[in-house]
Amino acid sequence: MQDKRVENARERVIESISKNMDIYSVTPSVGRLYGAMFFEKDPMTLDEMKDKLQMSKTSMSTGVRTLIDLNMVDKVWRKGERKDLYEVKSDWYQTFTDFFCIHWRKGIEMNRDACKESIAELMKVMDEDLSKEEKMMAEADLDKMSYALGYYEWLNKVVDLFESRRIFDVIDKEDELK
Amino acid sequence: MQDKRVENARERVIESISKNMDIYSVTPSVGRLYGAMFFEKDPMTLDEMKDKLQMSKTSMSTGVRTLIDLNMVDKVWRKGERKDLYEVKSDWYQTFTDFFCIHWRKGIEMNRDACKESIAELMKVMDEDLSKEEKMMAEADLDKMSYALGYYEWLNKVVDLFESRRIFDVIDKEDELK
DNA sequence: TAGTTTGTACAGTTTTTTCTGTATGTACTG
DNA sequence: CAGTACATACAGAAAAAACTGTACAAACTA
Numbered sequence: 387m388q389d390k391r392v393e394n395a396r397e398r399v400i401e402s403i404s405k406n407m408d409i410y411s412v413t414p415s416v417g418r419l420y421g422a423m424f425f426e427k428d429p430m431t432l433d434e435m436k437d438k439l440q441m442s443k444t445s446m447s448t449g450v451r452t453l454i455d456l457n458m459v460d461k462v463w464r465k466g467e468r469k470d471l472y473e474v475k476s477d478w479y480q481t482f483t484d485f486f487c488i489h490w491r492k493g494i495e496m497n498r499d500a501c502k503e504s505i506a507e508l509m510k511v512m513d514e515d516l517s518k519e520e521k522m523m524a525e526a527d528l529d530k531m532s533y534a535l536g537y538y539e540w541l542n543k544v545v546d547l548f549e550s551r552r553i554f555d556v557i558d559k560e561d562e563l564k
Numbered sequence: 565m566q567d568k569r570v571e572n573a574r575e576r577v578i579e580s581i582s583k584n585m586d587i588y589s590v591t592p593s594v595g596r597l598y599g600a601m602f603f604e605k606d607p608m609t610l611d612e613m614k615d616k617l618q619m620s621k622t623s624m625s626t627g628v629r630t631l632i633d634l635n636m637v638d639k640v641w642r643k644g645e646r647k648d649l650y651e652v653k654s655d656w657y658q659t660f661t662d663f664f665c666i667h668w669r670k671g672i673e674m675n676r677d678a679c680k681e682s683i684a685e686l687m688k689v690m691d692e693d694l695s696k697e698e699k700m701m702a703e704a705d706l707d708k709m710s711y712a713l714g715y716y717e718w719l720n721k722v723v724d725l726f727e728s729r730r731i732f733d734v735i736d737k738e739d740e741l742k
Numbered sequence: 743t744a745g746t747t748t749g750t751a752c753a754g755t756t757t758t759t760t761c762t763g764t765a766t767g768t769a770c771t772g
Numbered sequence: 773c774a775g776t777a778c779a780t781a782c783a784g785a786a787a788a789a790a791c792t793g794t795a796c797a798a799a800c801t802a
Binding site: 745748749750757760766770 | 782794
Binding site: 497 | 567573580667677679683685701704711712714718719731737
């Protein structure tokens with residue numbers, strides 16, 4: 387039988403996922419790969435991916451690597467199978483929190499370190515005799531950096547909230563409601 | 565006097581901000597522009613920006629536009645000033661939540677709609693007589709889509725948490741602690 | 743009104759990213 | 773051991789994005 391509707395229904399969702407994977411800073415191609423793997427019953431080989439997406443095997447290799455680095459896909463092992471097998475991680479809640487915790491944390495760390503270093507430097511400079519205006523400038527910059535520091539502390543705690551999974555106390559997972 | 569240390573301290577932070585603005589899907593150039601505006605005492609004109617960053621005025625124009633679209637910068641008006649003036653929005657907590665709420669919400673909406681449409685389609689197909697395997701495939705896809713839907717509902721509530729500012733009940737702003 | 747100043751649309755250039763095919767190293771098979 | 777299958781490094785091609793200078797429209801000035 388030739389009912390394309392099942393295929394179409396799946397394809398619609400894959401396409402939508404692909405388009406919206408930009409929140410993970412991923413290209414639509416890699417997004418489509420993710421979507422395809424998500425719906426596949428069994429773990430996929432690179433060759434299956436390339437047939438499915440009509441792209442080069444090299445692209446599949448780098449695409450899968452990208453998704454693994456993002457903690458979105460696992461390499462799985464199966465007895466008697468020579469090819470590498472890959473499947474999408476099944477816990478989307480974890481995938482989501484992993485991604486943002488890692489990226490936010492990195493940004494926070496770097497910016498906070500820069501602020502701290504610069505604040506220390508400015509404090510030192512303030513003790514010496516500077517021109518009136520330079521002193522005021524240093525003062526103003528110190529204020530800005532302190533504000534930034536406060537914000538980064540807050541954001542760090544937000545990341546803690548997700549990383550510690552306490553977020554699930556605040557917002558219940560849907561599938562646990564039944 | 566020629567003490568470069570104040571300038572260096574500022575530059576270090578600008579550079580760090582610039583590097584980490586990728587979490588907002590913004591290029592380092594636009595990030596540097598944002599950093600420069602952040603430290604400027606007064607609202608800046610496009611010409612001041614171009615002098616500061618040594619880039620074309622066109623780039624400043626499009627860069628500022630980008631930042632305005634992201635709700636990170638405001639155009640401000642000042643009596644007797646012909647040039648347009650721009651300044652960084654002062655509430656970083658708001659900037660942060662705005663950005664992620666807008667982007668996440670968009671992704672959620674689109675994916676949820678796609679899922680709902682496809683689920684309806686598959687339900688309809690299930691009633692008709694299909695081959696055994698096609699029925700199983702539809703069934704499996706329905707499960708996946710239901711899972712996705714549940715996840716999107718959860719994420720929607722997370723966005724609500726930020727958008728409603730209830731997040732600040734869960735995680736206090738640092739500057740309110742004193 | 744004519745003459746400036748200012749912001750941006752647009753076209754072209756440079757840079758970066760994505761994608762492909764070939765080549766190579768590794769790990770299996772017999 | 774040779775022979776095969778596989779993943780990926782690498783180089784080059786294609787596509788996309790960032791950036792610039794010019795041109796022009798709108799808003800202001802006198």
